[in-house]
Amino acid sequence: MKTLYVLPGRLAVSKDPVELTTILGSCVSVVLYDPLAKCAGLNHYLLTKLPQGEVASGRYGECAIPMLIQELERLGASRRNLKAKVYGGGAVLTDVQIGIGVGKKNIDFAFETLANLGIPVVEQNVGGELSRKITINVSDFNVIHRFINQDENSQVDISGRIKLEPIRKVKVGIVDDSATVRSLFQNVFSKHGLDVVGVAADPYQAREMLVKHKPDVITLDIEMPKMNGVVFLEKLMKHMPLPVVMVSSLGSQGEAALRALELGAIEFIHKPSQYDPAVIKQLGETLVEKVKAAASQKVLANRSQKKSDTKVEYAVSGLGIQGLKLIAVGGNTGSQDGLKAFLQSLNSDTPPVIVANSTLSSFIEAYIQKIKKNVSVRLSVVKENTHLTSGNVYFAPADNHIVVETQSNNFYAKLRQLPPVNGQKPSSDVLMASIASCERGGALGVLMSGFGRDGVDGLAAMRASGNVTLVEDPDLCAFPYGPQQAINLGIVDYVKSAGDFANTVMEIRNKRVA
Template sequence: MAAFKEETIISTLLGSCVAVAIHDPTTHIGGLNHYLLPDGLPNESLNTRYGSFAIPALIDECVRLGANRSRLQAKIYGGANVIAVSSLGDGIGKRNIEVAETILKQMNIPIIEKNVAGEHARTIKLNTANFDILHNSSGGGAGETSKQPVDVSGFKPLAIAKNVKVLVVDDSATVRTLFTNIFTKSGLEVVGAAADAYQARELILNKKPDVMTLDIEMPKMSGVMFLEKIMKHHPIPVVMVSSLASTGDAAMKALELGAVEFVHKPSQFDPAVLKDLASMLVDKVRAAASVNVLKKLKEAPPVSDIRPTLSSSPVVKRAAELKVVVVGGNAGSADSLERFIKGLAADTPPVVVSCSTVANFVTAYIGKLKTASKVTPVVAKDGEFLRMGHVYFIPAEHHGRIAPGPQGPVLKLAKGAPVASQLPSSNVLFQSAAASFNKGVFAVLLGGFGSDGVDGLTDVQKLGGATVVQHPDEAQFPYGPQKAIELGVADEVLKADALSGYLMQYRNQNLY
């Protein structure tokens, strides 16, 4: 939502969301909002993602700037039936349009123009001085239905690799057969299976796979050594796998060399375990296969942060003591997480991290952090009281939940199936923190493939906590952050190096 006295161009991108433009033709004061839903639940904190709040707030802001309420005019845009924008339900665009019409009628503000509904996303640009609006649709001709998912976060469209060709490299014939069956049933093409690095090299040259799964422990040449050679001479996206718990240093080294992700192979082939493995493995391989596509999209010149970060003060929603900081992310987020943690002050409120990638080699990762951090990183334990100045990492194969205790937040660990294809899941952590501490939660979602953490951010925002996402142009996998921005649940969009400073500013404003 924005309104100005001076002539200003305000732009937004709309899918099922609606934008209401307001203007006073005498003072030439005008403004524009953009909301996702018609209204919220009674216990939710009011914010501009809801039309019932965003429209009166925009009108009040124009009046505060000097507009005459009796002269105000309105225009309405958006509310399309856009395919695959979100899972919020059918007819949301229509309901967003209806709430605008109802509120403006109640406030006796005439609607002088409407360009709503349809099947396509659209970009609009408002000139606040003369109330002119430039309008462009992202769809085809009249009557055409969009078949592609539409990104309305304002960043580049997300590309997902299709027709993925996979090479499986593992010294176990059982695992090679298992992975081949999993990939084939999921629509991926397995172009070969190799028992060692030398067989794999020939297959890479002859079959040209899009992505490779690579075992860490293999005869003749270790997976990490082979990865290093491959990245120098024939770089392709690689997902590392291992059934050994002692491979933490090797897994971390593999990510540093350029591997995209790390997956634990099950030591037992239980049907329930295999079902969970299949879901996670396919998602991670598809993510890896899209890395090259994403790099091409990121070849544009770097952009600045959406808002000033360290030099400006964050908006404090409610005066409340900050009880706990929760951080989520998965593929490609290990480096950003390290930069965030190394920037934290010794008196930071307790931080709990749910990152499925780091969880697989958490002991080695913590060892790396300890040399340059003011906070104390530790592997989380069930029932542990969370202390200031500590960062708790949820270990592999566990979900972490935060509960209130007699001395403050307590962490509960439990084994379970993946949620949103992640174990541990950011959704599980975020939602438990929001339910337990409401306005006392600060949630950070780093990059990752898939939507894990987005539902959790939604709950944190609903209950008055702060929500921050990593800047999509910086994240290797911007899917989670972009989805959060699209749904209006990201209060701030920051690069990794700005996160710790912003957190401390937020904490200090809540204290004083």
């Protein structure tokens, strides 16, 4: 029998013989079924009351329960025949840190609401201190309930996936021909709690350092004497592969940086052009975030080995946009290939797409040149006050945030010189938050592979203002941190592979809006 996973903040109904399943921490699921109409469904809400100013959402019980009833009535159910089962609300602090005591509030809200609606509760399993998995068989309305024990709790989160493990203290090696840069990076890393185990002035010294100290990750300069960094990287990946962050001056050629990513480098960063305290402070936040991202590759490889062979299939969201006006795409580490697949599948009449990607921004012109022959849309870099029009994809330039504003019912992109946000510049959060403030219901927010929280809060803002959200499937991401956190927050409408994004865009544009 087909099994569909219901995401946090979503709901699903069916008359077909399927199983609907979800994982609950402090969240609550209300299962409703009509034995005469032979249909059933469940929701998964995180909190009770819709905040003022937000658009109605299944994240909140006061919306999720009426929405579930409405969807069942569309399938022929009668409210007077509905019966309810209630699950979840454990005293569990999940990844989303919803808060202590929220589980009980969610439980009380479910029972109070159902009583007011005159819907009898025929089964319940609520409270406790463990997460639980529930599955309803729509054919017979039977619900299988299973607690997730402490060992499993440490492995699974409410996205239905293996929990992302925290990164332990990272051992770093520095390879750079500049003594000033080596000293600067060493101070930055040490200040932020990273363990610098070795430094090297050229690839030959680097080889000895790697063998002796075995760092988790290295920073590698592109321009060095004796052997340039890209050539050394190619040799390294053949004989002693490990996570690498490439480093370059602002004047370096983008082709070299792009080639480094193709060879297996995880991230890329510019050396500072000046060494005043403000610049160093910004560099520290960004550099440390990128090094941690690279070091997490080993953790993710371990996670990959634990994955089940069974692919998670999600219950389809009912949301769409009539007259989609704008698409915002965020992401950073590991997103370049998925982004290319997405852009190559877009139609020439696609609404304007604007991309904030800190990994690619440093060599975005080279990236554009590499992929432009195989796309139907026009590609360009945002300049100040760029008018956003259909059939175009706009990229944020290096070391600039971008925001979107409206003028005379048209969208314009503008550059902003602000500090990094979540260690990223450009930041997906900055882009998406600006769209949330100027467009309600006509935009699509997309979050791709990335390390850290950047893009998660921006996606939440877009969802709260009535826009639709899409994330790259965490099981298919090189770095699933951002997408998985967004799923856990209950702010995601669609979970797809990057190769399916373009089809999903068309589906969203064509779907009837409830």
